[in-house]
Amino acid sequence: MAQINKQTGTYNPFLIADKLNIEVxxxxxxxxPFGETFYYGEQPIIMLSNSIKDSTERYFVLAHELGHVIEHQGLSATTHQIVDSTIKLKMRQTSLQSNCLLIFM
Known part of the structure; x- marks a missing residue:
């Protein structure tokens, strides 16, 4: 967290997202969930629930989602890739980093 603070100059997750060009x-x-991270290509987009918009919980939820983005550098919860007409479905439970399943269809 100290490295993120040094890079962005703040601990506020909304300012961090803005400085890292992450759409919220x-x-x-x-x-x-109260928050979810999706990817448009390599660009992360964080969705937050309107139900927490006026709550201090919004800071915790956004910080959690930013943690996924920072830790997983471009990996979404489910990533689809097409390679040589073979569809690979990678399912990654980003909250449990040690669990990863690769299915070839």
Whole structure:
């Protein structure tokens, strides 16, 4: 966290996301999760639930999602790749980094 603070000059996750050019959008996500990270190509996009918009919990949820982005550097929860007409489905449980399943279809 000290390295992120040194790089961005803040501990505020909203300012960190802005300085790292990570889009944050508010959506109606019910009942959970309160946050989710998606990727558009290599660009992470974080969705936060409108239900926490006026709560201090928004800081914790965004910090958690930023942790996924920073730790996984471009890996989304589920990544689809097409290589030589073979579809590889990589399913990664990003909260449990040690669990990874690769399925060839």
């Amino acid at each position: 959008h508010w959506k109606n996500i019910y009942p959970r």
